[in-house]
Amino acid sequence: MSDAVLLKVENMTKRFGGLTAIENLSFEVRHNEILGLIGPNGAGKSTTFNVASGFYRASAGRIWFEGTDISRLSVPKISHLGLVRTFQHESLMPEMTVYENILVGTFSTLQDAQKRHDRIIETAEILNLSNYLNEEAGSLPHGVQRMVSIAIAFASRPKLLCLDEPLTGLNQTEVQRALAVFRRIKEEFKISILLVEHNMKAVMNICDRIVVLDYGVFLAAGSPQEIKTNPNVIAAYLGRRHEQ
Secondary structure, three states, rough: OOOHHHHHHHHEOOOOOOOEEEEEEEEEOOOOOEEEEEEOOOOOHHHHHHHHHHOOOEEEEEEEEEHHHHEOHHHHHHHOOOEEEEOOOOOOOOEEEEEHHHHHHHHOOOOOHHHHHHHHHHHHHHOOOHHOOOOOOOOHHHHHHHHHHHHHEEEHOOOEEEEEEEOOOOOOHHHHHHHHHHHHHHHHHOOOEEEEEEOOHHHHHHHOOEEEOOEEEEEEEEEEHHHHHOOOHHHHHHHHHHOO
């Protein structure tokens, strides 16, 4: 496996009873890149996230993270290796403060109380949460809650941050702020990002490469420009969306 490859999904299949959600899927995430994973509703994007991060077990195929086979590892073990994910819906603790929420994200990697505090302050600054640290997370606007959920995952400083629909419900200003945060995470911390997102303008703007799924099957991979002009993608996804 190339040193440039961080996550390698190899011939992955996931079945739920008689339903095949993902079939023979292969792709890779490289070091220090933002990879977009797109496709129509029901394409298998979130299922792919769940299998790669250990929440589901693949029916067939292998998943490698920095050369380690993680196909059968538990969620905590995968997280400890440096692969951390967010969810479509907020995964924060609403009755806890923003500070306490981010603190939870530091437990897996830091033992020292002062280092945890410093990590929380740094994380809050990067995600524009410094003014909310003492606020109950559940009382905050939707866009801020989104950033808190990402902050919890980012607080562990993973090698790969998997973001599942992080821009849902955000207005245009909030989207632009979030994209700036993602770029900073990649550039300053050399953290790769695997991004599932329906906002095509944002995906094309932020991603180094894009993988396209259609009904659980690999359809295409390439740069944003290559994906924009791929006739199979236009027919299966982009064109269909533009018709709505």
